[in-house]
Amino acid sequence: MKTHPSELFFYHCAAQPVDKKALAYASSIADYVNQIDICKEDITETQWESILLKLDMHAKDLLNRAHPDYQEFIAGKDFDDAGWLEILVKYPYLVKAPIVIYHDKAILCNTPSDVLKFD
Secondary structure (H helix, E strand, C coil): CCCCCCEEEEEECCCCHHHHHHHHHHHHHCCEEEEEECCCCCCCHHHHHHHHHHHCCCHHHHECCCCHHHHHHCCCCCCCHHHHHHHHHHCHHHECCCEEEECCEEEECCCHHHHHHHC
């Protein structure tokens, strides 16, 4: 897939109000913001794996452990790497914060201003 050199990828759940603030920051540092609503668009296991490699994180670290669905379906269970990728595909709304990829680097934006770490 060909991308513009100054394109920023913003993976988020549009229903989250905090994500809107992070998107505003993202728009201030990049000319091209490609919004990917992970709650509406299907992200494959391969795409999640690529994102995790850029973040240098494990799938479990992306998830909101306080969410009731995490507590009901995931907490206390042991998963291998493939299992965690399946969880991201099945429950993308459990991702606790937006993910920004810019210039082939990625960050998990725990606060909206984390986007400015790219600037």
